[in-house]
Amino acid sequence: MKLHEYQSKRLFAAHGVPIPRGDVATTPEEARRIAEELGTPVVVKSQVLVGGRGKAGGIRLAHTPAEAERVAGEVLGMEIKGLPVRKVLLDEAADIRQEIYLGVVVDRAACRPVMMASSEGGVEIEEVARINPEAIKKVTIDPFLGLRGYQTVTLAKGIGLAGEYRRAFDRIARGLYQAFLACDASLAEINPLVVTGEGSLLAVDGKMVLDDNGLFRHPDLAQMRDVDEETPAEREAREAGLSYVQLDGEIGCMVNGAGLAMATMDIIKHFGGAPANFLDIGGGAKAERVATALRLILADPNVKAVLFNIFGGITRCDEVAKGIVTAFEEVEPTVPMVARLVGTNEAEGRAILEDSGYRLITATTLAEAAQKAVAAAGGELTV
Amino acid sequence: MAILVDKNTRLLVQGITGREGEFHSRQMIAYGTQIVAGVTPGKGGQWACDGKVPVFDTVAEAVTATEANTSVIYVPARFAADAILEAADAGIPLIVCITEGIPTLDMIRVRAYLDQKGVRLVGPNCPGLLSPGEAKVGIMPGHIATPGPIGVVSRSGTLTYEVVYALTLRGLGQTTCVGIGGDPIIGTTFVDVLEMFENDPLTEQVVLIGEIGGSDEERAARFIAERMTKPVVAFVAGRTAPPGKRMGHAGAIIEGGTGTAAEKIAAFEAVGVPVAEHPEQIPDLIA
Numbered sequence: 186m187k188l189h190e191y192q193s194k195r196l197f198a199a200h201g202v203p204i205p206r207g208d209v210a211t212t213p214e215e216a217r218r219i220a221e222e223l224g225t226p227v228v229v230k231s232q233v234l235v236g237g238r239g240k241a242g243g244i245r246l247a248h249t250p251a252e253a254e255r256v257a258g259e260v261l262g263m264e265i266k267g268l269p270v271r272k273v274l275l276d277e278a279a280d281i282r283q284e285i286y287l288g289v290v291v292d293r294a295a296c297r298p299v300m301m302a303s304s305e306g307g308v309e310i311e312e313v314a315r316i317n318p319e320a321i322k323k324v325t326i327d328p329f330l331g332l333r334g335y336q337t338v339t340l341a342k343g344i345g346l347a348g349e350y351r352r353a354f355d356r357i358a359r360g361l362y363q364a365f366l367a368c369d370a371s372l373a374e375i376n377p378l379v380v381t382g383e384g385s386l387l388a389v390d391g392k393m394v395l396d397d398n399g400l401f402r403h404p405d406l407a408q409m410r411d412v413d414e415e416t417p418a419e420r421e422a423r424e425a426g427l428s429y430v431q432l433d434g435e436i437g438c439m440v441n442g443a444g445l446a447m448a449t450m451d452i453i454k455h456f457g458g459a460p461a462n463f464l465d466i467g468g469g470a471k472a473e474r475v476a477t478a479l480r481l482i483l484a485d486p487n488v489k490a491v492l493f494n495i496f497g498g499i500t501r502c503d504e505v506a507k508g509i510v511t512a513f514e515e516v517e518p519t520v521p522m523v524a525r526l527v528g529t530n531e532a533e534g535r536a537i538l539e540d541s542g543y544r545l546i547t548a549t550t551l552a553e554a555a556q557k558a559v560a561a562a563g564g565e566l567t568v
Numbered sequence: 569m570a571i572l573v574d575k576n577t578r579l580l581v582q583g584i585t586g587r588e589g590e591f592h593s594r595q596m597i598a599y600g601t602q603i604v605a606g607v608t609p610g611k612g613g614q615w616a617c618d619g620k621v622p623v624f625d626t627v628a629e630a631v632t633a634t635e636a637n638t639s640v641i642y643v644p645a646r647f648a649a650d651a652i653l654e655a656a657d658a659g660i661p662l663i664v665c666i667t668e669g670i671p672t673l674d675m676i677r678v679r680a681y682l683d684q685k686g687v688r689l690v691g692p693n694c695p696g697l698l699s700p701g702e703a704k705v706g707i708m709p710g711h712i713a714t715p716g717p718i719g720v721v722s723r724s725g726t727l728t729y730e731v732v733y734a735l736t737l738r739g740l741g742q743t744t745c746v747g748i749g750g751d752p753i754i755g756t757t758f759v760d761v762l763e764m765f766e767n768d769p770l771t772e773q774v775v776l777i778g779e780i781g782g783s784d785e786e787r788a789a790r791f792i793a794e795r796m797t798k799p800v801v802a803f804v805a806g807r808t809a810p811p812g813k814r815m816g817h818a819g820a821i822i823e824g825g826t827g828t829a830a831e832k833i834a835a836f837e838a839v840g841v842p843v844a845e846h847p848e849q850i851p852d853l854i855a
Contacts, residue, residue, distance in 0.1 A: 398669045398672065399672070402671075430814075440726075442816075443815060444724025448805040451805060453808075459808075463809070463813075498725075498729045528709070550848055
C-alpha cells in the first residue's frame with residue numbers, strides 16, 4: 186500500500202526527520218488560508234500516487250496567498266497519469282542549495298534492509314541506477330544491530346556531503362530507518378533531502394510503501410489507504426478476500442492460485458487475446474466467493490468472454506463446479522463462458538457443469554481453453 | 569532417493585489442531601508420511617488425527633519425546649514467525665512454513681536468526697515438499713505426482729501442480745517437488761534447490777517454475793551456467809503482468825522496472841535454458 190507524500194513526511198517527522206512547515210488543502214480557499222498562515226512563497230504540490238508530478242505540472246510555486254489559491258484551483262482540477270488530484274500539499278518553499286537522495290528498501294537477495302544515498306537527489310533512483318550507478322552508495326542493515334553510526338558516515342562521505350552536515354544526516358538517516366521499521370514499510374525514501382541556504386537539512390519530498398502483510402498491526406496506517414490506489418472493483422475484491430487486478434483486455438479470468446492465474450493471463454496473450462484481469466479465487470473456491478468474483482468480472486464492460494481455469498488439487502473439481510453453478514444462479518452469465526477443470530474429480534466436475542443447464546464451453550487442456558476463450562471473445566465461437 | 573524429505577522424515581506439525589493443520593495432517597498420513605508429533609500451545613497431552621498423533625505444548629517437548637527431525641507449520645500469519653523460531657530453537661534442522669501473509673520485516677529477522685543457527689527453512693507462503701512414493705510435507709496433492717527422475721522447483725502452488733500433473737501424464741516422474749514460496753523473503757531459493765538436485769544421484773533433469781518479482785531467477789540462471797551439469801527447463805509466469813501491481817503473491821511485483829518476466833526469460837535463454845511459452849509445453853522441452 187502506497188502512502189502520499191504528506192502522509193509519508195508526517196510519519197518521518199514523527200521519527201525526528203525535519204520537514205518543511207506545511208498543510209493539506211482540498212479546496213482553493215483552504216489553500217489560500219494555509220498560504221497566509223505559512224507566509225509566501227509556498228510550493229503547491231498535487232498529492233497523487235504516481236511519479237512524475239513535477240513534469241506533469243502538478244508541483245507549482247506561488248508567491249502570494251492569492252496566487253496559491255489560483256494555482257491550487259488549477260492543480261486540484263488536474264488528472265495526473267489518469268489519477269484525479271483530490272488534495273494539494275502546501276509547503277513553505279525551501280532555499281535549496283543541494284539535493285540528495287536517501288532511502289531504505291528491502292533487499293530481497295540480501296534478505297536485509299538496505300539504505301541507499303545518492304548525490305543526485307530529485308531524480309528517481311531507478312533513473313540514477315540506470316544512468317549513473319556509481320552515484321548510489323549502499324549499506325546493508327543487520328536487523329539485530331540496526332543502522333550504525335559508521336554506516337551513516339559511509340553514506341555521507343560516499344556521496345560527498347560536506348563534513349558540517351554529517352551529524353544532521355546521521356539523525357535523519359536513523360529517523361528514516363526508525364520510521365521504516367515502525368510502519369512495516371517495504372520502502373521509505375526522502376527525495377530530495379536538501380541542504381538549505383540556512384545550512385540545515387530538510388526532507389522536501391517523501392514516499393513510503395507499506396507491506397500489506399504488516400497492516401494488521403497498524404490499523405491507523407491501514408486507514409490512510411487512498412481510494413484511487415485501486416479501482417472500485419479492486420477495492421471490493423480486497424474486501425472480499427480476493428486477489429484481483431484489473432487490466433484492459435477482453436477476457437475475464439477466474440483461476441485458483443496466483444501463479445496459475447498469471448500463467449493463464451500469459452497464455453491468453455500467447456493465443457492472440459488480452460486478459461481483462463488477474464484473479465485468484467484461492468483455495469476451496471466456495472460458491473459465495475466464486476459469485477463475488479464473477480460479479481466483479483462481469484461488471485467490467487470490456488469483458489467479452491470469461492475463462493475459468495481450475496486445477497483441482499486438495500480442492501476437488503466437483504466442489505468448484507458446484508460453486509460455479511451456484512454463482513450462476515446469483516449472477517446471470519451475460520457473455521460466453523469457457524471452463525477448464527482438471528485434476529482431482531475432474532470428470533465429476535465437468536458432469537456437474539454439463540448437467541447444470543448453463544451453456545458453457547468446455548476444454549481439457551489450458552491451451553485449448555485459452556484458444557476457445559479468445560475465439561469466443563471474438564464472436565467466432567458459441568456454445 | 570529424493571531431496572529434503574523421504575521415508576526417514578520424522579515430521580512434526582505445528583498447528584496440528586487447527587482446521588488446515590488437521591486436514592493436511594490426515595492427507596500427509598494417508599500418503600505414508602511419518603507424522604510423529606503435533607504442537608499446539610495449550611493442547612499438550614491430547615491426541616490428533618484419530619488418536620494417531622500425540623500433541624505437545626512446545627516444539628522442544630515434542631522433539632525430546634519423538635526425535636522429530638522436520639517441522640511443517642500451519643499456524644496463522646501473526647504467530648508464524650514465532651513458530652519458525654521455536655522450531656529452530658528446539659533443534660529442528662528442516663522447517664517448512666506453509667503460512668501466507670507473514671510481515672516481511674518479521675521474515676528478515678527470522679532469516680537472520682536461522683542463518684546464524686544453520687537451520688534450513690522452506691517457504692513461507694509455499695505448498696511444501698513432495699517426494700513421490702516417499703513423503704509429502706505440506707499441501708501438495710499427492711496423487712498427481714509419480715516417482716521418477718525429474719526434480720521440480722517452483723515459487724507457486726497450483727501452477728506447480730499443473731506442471732507436475734502434466735509431467736506425470738506423460739510418464740515423466742519426479743524425485744522431489746519443491747515449492748519455495750511466493751514471498752519476498754524466503755528461506756530457500758532456486759539456487760539452493762538447484763544445488764541439491766545437482767547433487768542428488770537420482771535427479772536427471774530439473775524443471776524450474778519462476779514468476780515476476782525479485783531476481784532469484786536471474787541468480788538461478790547464473791548458477792545453472794556456472795555449476796550445473798544436469799539439464800534445466802524453465803517457465804516464467806507473468807509476461808502480461810502490469811508493473812507496480814502485486815499479483816497475488818507478496819513477492820510477485822515488478823518494482824522500479826525490474827523483476828519482469830522478459831528479463832528472467834532472457835537470463836535463462838542466455839545460458840541455454842529452454843523456456844516454455846506456456847506450462848503445457850514443459851514436458852515437450854524435456855529431452
